[in-house]
Amino acid sequence: MGSVLALSSSPGHQNWPFSTEPPPSRWDSHPSHWDSPPRWERRDGRLPNPGSFHSLHRSCKEVFPQQIEGVKMIINKTLSSFFKVSHSLHLSAVSPSYYRFHVEHLQSDDYSKDKDAPALIGEMDSSGSLNAHALLHLTERVRARTVFQTQQSQFVTWQFETEYRGNDFTAAVTVANPDILRESVILVAHFLQSVSSGLVLGGELVYHRGRAEEGGILTLAGQYSRPNWVATLNAGKGGAHASYYHRANKQIQVGVEFEASTRTQETTTSFGYQMELPEANMVFRGMINSRCIIGGVLEKRLTPLPATLIMGAFVNHRGDKLQVGLGVNVG
Helix, strand or coil: CCCHHHHHCCCCCCCCCCCCCCCCCCCCCCCCCHHHCCCCCCCCCCCCCCHHHHHHCCCCCCCCCCCEEEEEEEEEEEECCCCCEEEEECCCCCCCCCCEEEEEEECCCCCCCCCEEEEEEEEEEEECEEEEEEEEEECCCCEEEEEEEECCCCCEEEEEEEEEEEECCEEEEEEEECCCCCCEEEEEEEEEEEEECCCEEEEEEEEECCCCCCCEEEEEEEEEECCEEEEEEEEEEEEEEEEEEEEEECCCCEEEEEEEEECCCEEEEEEEEEEEHHHHCCCEEEECCCCCCEEEEEEEEECCCCEEEEEEEEECCCCCCEEEEEEECCC
16 A cells, blocks of 8 residues: 555656556545646746646656556446545456445535545455545645555554645645654655746655664655656655656657666666547557566547446566456446
8 A cells, every 4th residue: 555655756667567466546646636736826927836746757657558457347436526436346367356445525625626626535445455535625725635544454554744835836744654652753845846937846855763763865856847748857865767758749648767776776767658549539558668568558438338448468578477457447
């Protein structure tokens, strides 16, 4: 359940997509509306707000296909304007099969980018593991987020985050897994500053304290963006993560990622692309990386039915492994 692990800016595709771990919950990462700058940020001649630290590489990551293996069915149901539920069933021969029940309580928030900003989110799977999130807009500029996660009967994550968004900067502080008895805590501080209309600079400081160890990791970040492309770099003691996103036209988007980890002494370069065919109601995403992994996912909207057919395949030529998946998203 990766919220605490996601606090640091460690590379994310090193063991992907051929992993025996079950796919992460949709709320292990921040929702897009939480990371995106709100409506009030761009004003006459002023520098824009840089958004959230978590969203620096979002444009590039959204181009890559999401892992799909086995058979998966998702049924979404809107019960009212404030209440949504979904059921997910995944049958797999590689990772454990599971069932997930997901529920959202929505609220109308004038300060959020989206009219219906998730306020309370809960999710439980067939093993008894629970994810619970609360996303709150305390004021126009202050946001708060609370996360609780259990692995069966054990608590694995409890974290509290507060974010302040100024006219041209964003500052956030996160406290994760505080434990007075074990004398342990994880503290994370983020800061981003708009230097010009296209340049953003900032950093992340992760501090961990426990009985047996204590330390911190500083990561510096920079992003330069133009109307059709975005270049981002994170570099620190834990490694480096660079990405480049380019929108060629309305139908084609491409992205390149480079990830290096000082802990595993490994580097990975990945290339991904997305092609949209509006006339056919189809979206195709493909990828290839330096580990000889090639994959693609095709999404086909089955109009006039409220359903989307998802087909994907990933091949690891170096390890002679193949993953094939088929999914249906209804609602």
